[in-house]
Amino acid sequence: MADPNLFYISLLLLPLSLLFLLSLITRPRPIKIPIKNRHVFVTGGSSGIGLALAHQAASEGAHVSILSRSIDKLEEAKDAIRVSTGIDVAIFAADVRDFEAVQKAVNEAGPVDVLIVNQGVFVAQELEEQKLDEVRFMIDVNLMGSFNMIKAALPGMKRSRKDRGPGSIALMSSQAGQVGIYGYTAYSASKFGLRGLAEALQQEVIGDNIHVSLVFPPDTETPGLAEENKRKPQLTSIIAASSGAMKADEVAKKALDGIKSSSFIIPCNSEGILLSIATAGLSPQRSYLMAFVEVVAAGILRLAALCFQWNWYGSIEKWHMQKKERIWTTVYGKRVVRG
Numbered sequence: 486m487a488d489p490n491l492f493y494i495s496l497l498l499l500p501l502s503l504l505f506l507l508s509l510i511t512r513p514r515p516i517k518i519p520i521k522n523r524h525v526f527v528t529g530g531s532s533g534i535g536l537a538l539a540h541q542a543a544s545e546g547a548h549v550s551i552l553s554r555s556i557d558k559l560e561e562a563k564d565a566i567r568v569s570t571g572i573d574v575a576i577f578a579a580d581v582r583d584f585e586a587v588q589k590a591v592n593e594a595g596p597v598d599v600l601i602v603n604q605g606v607f608v609a610q611e612l613e614e615q616k617l618d619e620v621r622f623m624i625d626v627n628l629m630g631s632f633n634m635i636k637a638a639l640p641g642m643k644r645s646r647k648d649r650g651p652g653s654i655a656l657m658s659s660q661a662g663q664v665g666i667y668g669y670t671a672y673s674a675s676k677f678g679l680r681g682l683a684e685a686l687q688q689e690v691i692g693d694n695i696h697v698s699l700v701f702p703p704d705t706e707t708p709g710l711a712e713e714n715k716r717k718p719q720l721t722s723i724i725a726a727s728s729g730a731m732k733a734d735e736v737a738k739k740a741l742d743g744i745k746s747s748s749f750i751i752p753c754n755s756e757g758i759l760l761s762i763a764t765a766g767l768s769p770q771r772s773y774l775m776a777f778v779e780v781v782a783a784g785i786l787r788l789a790a791l792c793f794q795w796n797w798y799g800s801i802e803k804w805h806m807q808k809k810e811r812i813w814t815t816v817y818g819k820r821v822v823r824g
């Protein structure tokens with residue numbers, strides 16, 4: 486007769502040996518990235534999440550530079566940060582789509598330790614309605630603009646990295662960069678693009694002690710979101726509401742904590758944690774505990790993901806039915822009245 490104790494021991498041994506195995510193989514190794522007294526460069530730092538990031542980095546003792554297009558908004562941001570922290574940030578007016586302008590700004594700002602590529606534009610609309618110019622605008626600012634920033638800053642980041650400690654390149658994606666959402670064909674494409682960029686780049690710069698992070702916020706209360714909400718398809722709002730909204734300060738805190746602990750993927754809320762585990766794919770994972778969770782939860786989270794899709798397609802179907810009803814009542818409703 487088999488010893489029942491043996492059963493319980495092996496039940497415990499299985500996860501423990503998996504944990505042990507993962508602690509040996511997870512790469513790259515986790516590392517702490519200090520912020521204090523280091524040069525933190527934030528693009529899109531004059532508004533919303535970027536401004537909150539600049540604020541927090543400055544109050545943690547970093548030398549902060551912010552870059553965006555409008556000099557007025559930059560001045561305003563600089564004043565706001567000075568008033569609340571007593572610290573002056575450096576400001577640079579440039580469009581990330583203009584490589585020369587970006588390079589000039591980076592040269593003036595000096596070698597960067599932590600680059601936060603946060604600028605982004607978003608116009609939610611069905612692709613059929615959306616002008617190609619607007620599609621191009623999102624791809625150019627969100628994706629090409631990020632390439633421009635990284636290409637401009639990387640040489641300086643690599644040089645003398647040895648004396649300056651670990652560097653970081655963080656990219657602001659979105660939960661719409663982990664799953665495609667109605668109304669976000671161009672936006673999601675630009676944010677999914679950042680993931681490919683980040684995964685490949687991490688392999689290229691690990692030898693230079695530079696660590697890449699991707700931040701995935703849900704809807705976040707910012708001037709950008711207020712503008713977006715003015716003309717957002719109803720279905721976009723319904724589906725995006727699957728994840729709770731956050732404040733810019735909360736997202737900035739999560740992002741900065743994630744950057745400091747060199748996490749490759751940085752979720753911002755509880756739905757974001759589930760989404761990140763469900764979409765872990767072949768991305769690097771530095772924490773063997775998180776790797777353990779990913780391995781164990783993969784199956785059940787796939788089921789949860791399918792439930793979300795079931796719910797979303799239900800909303801889409803319902804929306805189409807209501808639309809049809811609206812057409813019927815306007816067309817036939819009138820005819821009946823007239824007849």
Ligand SMILES: NC(=O)C1=CN([C@@H]2O[C@H](COP(=O)(O)OP(=O)(O)OC[C@H]3O[C@@H](n4cnc5c(N)ncnc54)[C@H](OP(=O)(O)O)[C@@H]3O)[C@@H](O)[C@H]2O)C=CC1
Nearest residue numbers: 529531532533534553554555580581605659704705707709
């Ligand atoms: N708010 C949200 O719901 C979410 C936002 N995100 C992402 O977070 C990031 C920040 O968003 P949020 O804070 O809401 O945005 P805001 O619109 O509030 O701020 C955007 C910032 O980017 C700058 N910017 C825009 N275009 C350019 C450009 N071409 N060159 C240089 N700077 C530029 C803006 O300044 P200026 O216009 O003067 O250039 C501003 O500083 C974006 O990447 C966005 O996609 C992700 C998930 C949710």
Ligand SMILES: CCCCCCCCCCCCCCCC(=O)[C@@H](N)CO
Nearest residue numbers: 607659660661704725727728759763790
């Ligand atoms: C398996 C478990 C799944 C967990 C839940 C999934 C929830 C997904 C919601 C996606 C929301 C996308 C918001 C985009 C915000 C954004 O970027 C715009 N505001 C533009 O700025």
